[in-house]
Amino acid sequence: MKIQRSMGEKIFDFFNILLLSLFGLLCLYPIIYITAMSFSDSWAILEGKVWLYPVGFHLDAYEIVFSDGNILRSYLNTIIYTTVGTLFNLTVVTCAAYPLSKKRLKGKHFFSLYFVFTILFSGGLVPTFLVVQKLGFYNTIWAVTVPGAMSVFYMIILRTNFEQVPDALEEAAVIDGMSDFGIMTKIYMPLSKPIYAALTLFFAIGHWNSFFNAFIYLQDKSKFPLQVILKEIVIANTMNDLGTSAVGSSAMEATKLLSENLKCATIIVVMLPIMAVYPFVQKHFVKGMMIGAVKG
Amino acid sequence: MQATANSYVEKKKGILYFLKRDWMLYLIISIPIIHTFIFKYCPMGGIVIAFKQFNPMVGIFKSDWVGVKYFKQFLSDSTFWNVFKNTILLSIYNLLWSTPMPIFFALMLNEVRSTRFKKTIQTISYLPYFVSTVVMVGIIFQILSPTTGIVNHILSLFHIPPIMFMGESKWFRTIYIASGIWQGTGYSAIMYFAALTNIDQELYEAANIDGAGRWGRMIHITLPGIMPIIAVMFLLNIGNVLQVSFEKVILMQKPITIDVAEVINSYVYKRGLVGMDYSYGTAVGLFQSIISFVLLIFANKISKKLSETSLW
Numbered sequence: 001m002k003i004q005r006s007m008g009e010k011i012f013d014f015f016n017i018l019l020l021s022l023f024g025l026l027c028l029y030p031i032i033y034i035t036a037m038s039f040s041d042s043w044a045i046l047e048g049k050v051w052l053y054p055v056g057f058h059l060d061a062y063e064i065v066f067s068d069g070n071i072l073r074s075y076l077n078t079i080i081y082t083t084v085g086t087l088f089n090l091t092v093v094t095c096a097a098y099p100l101s102k103k104r105l106k107g108k109h110f111f112s113l114y115f116v117f118t119i120l121f122s123g124g125l126v127p128t129f130l131v132v133q134k135l136g137f138y139n140t141i142w143a144v145t146v147p148g149a150m151s152v153f154y155m156i157i158l159r160t161n162f163e164q165v166p167d168a169l170e171e172a173a174v175i176d177g178m179s180d181f182g183i184m185t186k187i188y189m190p191l192s193k194p195i196y197a198a199l200t201l202f203f204a205i206g207h208w209n210s211f212f213n214a215f216i217y218l219q220d221k222s223k224f225p226l227q228v229i230l231k232e233i234v235i236a237n238t239m240n241d242l243g244t245s246a247v248g249s250s251a252m253e254a255t256k257l258l259s260e261n262l263k264c265a266t267i268i269v270v271m272l273p274i275m276a277v278y279p280f281v282q283k284h285f286v287k288g289m290m291i292g293a294v295k296g
Numbered sequence: 297m298q299a300t301a302n303s304y305v306e307k308k309k310g311i312l313y314f315l316k317r318d319w320m321l322y323l324i325i326s327i328p329i330i331h332t333f334i335f336k337y338c339p340m341g342g343i344v345i346a347f348k349q350f351n352p353m354v355g356i357f358k359s360d361w362v363g364v365k366y367f368k369q370f371l372s373d374s375t376f377w378n379v380f381k382n383t384i385l386l387s388i389y390n391l392l393w394s395t396p397m398p399i400f401f402a403l404m405l406n407e408v409r410s411t412r413f414k415k416t417i418q419t420i421s422y423l424p425y426f427v428s429t430v431v432m433v434g435i436i437f438q439i440l441s442p443t444t445g446i447v448n449h450i451l452s453l454f455h456i457p458p459i460m461f462m463g464e465s466k467w468f469r470t471i472y473i474a475s476g477i478w479q480g481t482g483y484s485a486i487m488y489f490a491a492l493t494n495i496d497q498e499l500y501e502a503a504n505i506d507g508a509g510r511w512g513r514m515i516h517i518t519l520p521g522i523m524p525i526i527a528v529m530f531l532l533n534i535g536n537v538l539q540v541s542f543e544k545v546i547l548m549q550k551p552i553t554i555d556v557a558e559v560i561n562s563y564v565y566k567r568g569l570v571g572m573d574y575s576y577g578t579a580v581g582l583f584q585s586i587i588s589f590v591l592l593i594f595a596n597k598i599s600k601k602l603s604e605t606s607l608w
Contacts, residue, residue, distance in 0.1 A: 118332060129569055184324070209427075235437060285422065
């Protein structure tokens with residue numbers, strides 16, 4: 001259906017495309033700017049020559065970043081927290097979603113309400129902190145992986161997905177003598193591979209980017225994840241000497257102003273894995289959002 | 297028939313029958329139930345310390361009851377009211393600025409004919425959503441740096457002296473909101489895209505025949521078509537008006553900007569955890585939770601009514 005466009009419509013189209021392109025550039029620009037800074041010479045940065053591409057290209061900043069013990073260790077910590085945390089997420093969310101997808105489960109309505117209520121009301125920061133502390137999780141990996149293992153939002157997405165699996169499959173498996181656990185792990189979960197791929201990505205990104213729990217619960221610098229180290233370097237403007245513990249000594253530690261390209265290089269290094277998985281994420285992203293929106 | 301007959305039989309059976317038949321399902325679901333109990337419901341029980349003089353040495357149960365002492369204390373504290381005001385103002389400004397942006401964005405993108413352009417811009421638009429708060433605030437510090445930041449370099453071209461954006465209270469809200477728009481516009485627009493694709497295409501064709509122009513179609517078909525979802529999103533955001541992001545605020549604030557940058561969440565953290573004034577922090581947190589809860593319930597009620605009536 002071709003409709004002759006009037007002059008007004010052509011002008012409208014032009015400005016519409018222009019504004020949208022500008023918006024797209026604005027979304028990308030801060031990341032481009034930081035990338036350019038990270039490869040640039042300190043003097044070029046101070047003189048304000050860097051705005052789009054590296055000036056005086058070199059990799060010094062990255063050499064420092066990759067030879068810094070704190071950054072490397074926090075990178076490893078983040079990888080561990082992300083892996084363990086994501087596994088906990090997937091387990092707990094599956095264990096809630098699968099039974100709740102069964103119409104025959106008595107008390108289904110009550111259980112749903114039990115979970116959903118936690119979105120509406122919470123005990124607050126201090127009581128949650130005290131519970132985690134009482135469990136002995138303070139300053140351990142468990143504080144950053146266990147308390148947030150349940151996600152009601154993603155649980156609803158997964159439950160919706162399980163509900164779409166035809167009942168006949170389960171009936172056949174029951175005749176074959178399979179248990180509920182077997183049916184869940186051998187039939188339902190393999191059939192839901194795409195949604196599991198999406199959930200894994202979302203949970204992993206969440207852990208990679210998370211700052212709050214580590215900030216509150218972790219005390220030893222040797223246990224800090226990347227985001228906390230990044231905060232110290234870029235925002236608090238400090239880079240402590242290798243291997244020192246943050247406890248009590250932070251005030252006395254030598255604080256030096258860090259060059260801008262070093263800060264930018266650290267930002268890039270922290271962001272890189274997210275940018276690398278982004279093409280996969282955005283494929284699942286819109287779909288996942290919509291399931292949650294419709295059923296949530 | 298079969299189903300009703302079954303459910304009739306099932307009604308007569310006791311709870312033990314179901315526990316026995318589906319024991320494995322109950323065993324499976326007990327994991328998230330226990331998890332939620334420990335990490336969500338136990339803290340709710342822990343709220344009692346707001347009414348006690350909590351001493352970590354003697355424990356929750358043996359600490360003395362003090363009634364509403366801590367509530368009186370913070371309600372008569374001018375610092376608290378300043379923090380409360382900051383939270384409300386930051387939230388409301390944020391709501392007013394960041395609610396229309398995704399709507400404009402979705403409407404504009406909807407008018408684009410080229411699918412490839414549409415897809416590209418959309419994909420780019422929610423990239424910032426995946427940038428972590430720490431990285432984003434780090435980028436803000438870099439861009440707004442008075443010595444090396446791009447913004448001050450541009451200002452210097454116009455002979456404007458460098459501005460300490462992060463070190464002046466008057467800039468805090470602007471930066472908070474602008475960065476929120478950068479991060480959230482593409483993400484929030486997804487809802488509106490979905491609503492836009494659900495609009496009946498025949499309406500547009502009919503409007504074409506009637507000679508409606510682009511504006512006419514947008515105002516009489518597109519906008520009413522997504523009005524329910526706009527209302528719902530707006531109301532749900534109102535429900536969250538006291539929940540200002542702790543991470544972003546604590547990362548952005550500096551001692552010098554604290555008079556506008558301190559919000560309830562960061563205040564509870566500082567008084568309750570850093571200052572170890574557990575009972576006081578819990579009391580303020582409870583105050584916030586109750587208001588949020590009431591607002592959410594209220595907003596949910598209105599949005600249900602609105603989206604139902606607007607369906608007709």
